Amino acid sequence: MNKPRFIKGVAMSRFSADDVSTQELALEVINDALKDASMSPNEIDAVVVSTVDTKTNTERQRLYPAIVASILKRKIPIIRVPAVCGGGGAAFWTALRLQYNNILVLAVDRVVSSNTSKITHEIMSAAENLWEQEEGLIFPAQNAIVAQLHMNKYKTPKQALHRIALKNHENGCLNPKARFYGKKITMEDIEKSPIVASPFNIYDCSISVNGGAAAIISFDKTDIEVLGSGMATDNIAPFEREDMTTWQGTVLAGKIAFKEAGITPEDINVAELHDAFTIVELIAYEDLGFCKKGEGANFILEGHSTLQGKLPVNPSGGLKARGHPISPTGVAQIVEIVNQLRQKCDTRQVKNPEWGLTHNIGGAGGTTTVHIFHKAEI
Numbered sequence: 001m002n003k004p005r006f007i008k009g010v011a012m013s014r015f016s017a018d019d020v021s022t023q024e025l026a027l028e029v030i031n032d033a034l035k036d037a038s039m040s041p042n043e044i045d046a047v048v049v050s051t052v053d054t055k056t057n058t059e060r061q062r063l064y065p066a067i068v069a070s071i072l073k074r075k076i077p078i079i080r081v082p083a084v085c086g087g088g089g090a091a092f093w094t095a096l097r098l099q100y101n102n103i104l105v106l107a108v109d110r111v112v113s114s115n116t117s118k119i120t121h122e123i124m125s126a127a128e129n130l131w132e133q134e135e136g137l138i139f140p141a142q143n144a145i146v147a148q149l150h151m152n153k154y155k156t157p158k159q160a161l162h163r164i165a166l167k168n169h170e171n172g173c174l175n176p177k178a179r180f181y182g183k184k185i186t187m188e189d190i191e192k193s194p195i196v197a198s199p200f201n202i203y204d205c206s207i208s209v210n211g212g213a214a215a216i217i218s219f220d221k222t223d224i225e226v227l228g229s230g231m232a233t234d235n236i237a238p239f240e241r242e243d244m245t246t247w248q249g250t251v252l253a254g255k256i257a258f259k260e261a262g263i264t265p266e267d268i269n270v271a272e273l274h275d276a277f278t279i280v281e282l283i284a285y286e287d288l289g290f291c292k293k294g295e296g297a298n299f300i301l302e303g304h305s306t307l308q309g310k311l312p313v314n315p316s317g318g319l320k321a322r323g324h325p326i327s328p329t330g331v332a333q334i335v336e337i338v339n340q341l342r343q344k345c346d347t348r349q350v351k352n353p354e355w356g357l358t359h360n361i362g363g364a365g366g367t368t369t370v371h372i373f374h375k376a377e378i
Helices: 022-037 064-072 084-095 116-126 139-154 158-172 187-192 248-261 278-287 296-301 328-341
Strands: 005-012 046-050 078-080 103-110 195-197 210-218 224-233 270-272 355-362 367-375
Touching (some): 005 328, 022 064, 022 103, 046 064, 084 224, 139 195, 139 296, 158 278, 158 296, 210 328, 248 278, 248 355, 270 328, 328 355
Parallel strands (some): 046 078, 270 355
Antiparallel strands (some): 005 210, 224 367, 355 367
16 A cells, blocks of 8 residues: 555445345445445545355346446446455455545345355355365365364364354344344354364354445545555465465465554454354464464463453454355455444444454455554544
């Protein structure tokens, strides 16, 4: 980033299994973000949109930037940035590097629109297509192998993964926008839930939802500044990497973001980490430098990532309990961090945060973005 960027407005829809079109979701979050920013559509200079363009949602609509043009009633530059589960973060990273004043970052997907097998088949298109897809190594199984390796290498107990799930469900239960809002999940529920791919129970895996999220960035100064922005792209298949328990995309993107922001991991007061699976959040503790390698289990078991801990992680509920609509996830993380810094999160509010971080991944560590936000004086 060459010049400082600021957040003017943010918004997200409720993440749910409701039968609602992506156009309706886009209209909702665009209107709400403009309202939050006290702006009109005529003040938007460009748009970066992310959507997976799924073939299973029956909308039969492929040229999504032009759909956004119809919603805004504007003829301005609108580009699409696809990066599957990391699309929202990648769209935000891209927008920060454009030289327009007011840029709308929009992410929207309707994932829950077919049966489970078809959705699973669609999501698998983000995996390596010769070995992983052909052998049926779906993402739960793929990440379960990563978890097994971490457990063997660092003696990570399964209880640590369950504590991540419990923490995020406790937070999501308090979030009106979350799929699990108002739904109390106990440790007994988690421990007794069905095995998906050992060591994962069903509560170790994020839940698919429909949703949208938006953020408006600007060169005009506001109370929230974007001070760090890192992206890295790794091999698509974890088995191609030197160490499957260290996700170098996270390590590298994090180092870039921290260097740009001029701070260290110890300065972060609240974080939204990509918990597509509980092991991914645990590894992110280590790869981002919040604890040493192999000590992620201690970090969660000692309560450091709870709302009252030294680094509250996923106060929104995360992908686990807020829900994972694919592209919107990365922007929804930004919405949460901005609202946390603005002290607008009520029952799940972190106490007086100054620095916030978001961490968004596409695939199993393939495309990773890390962004750092600071509460600025105005």
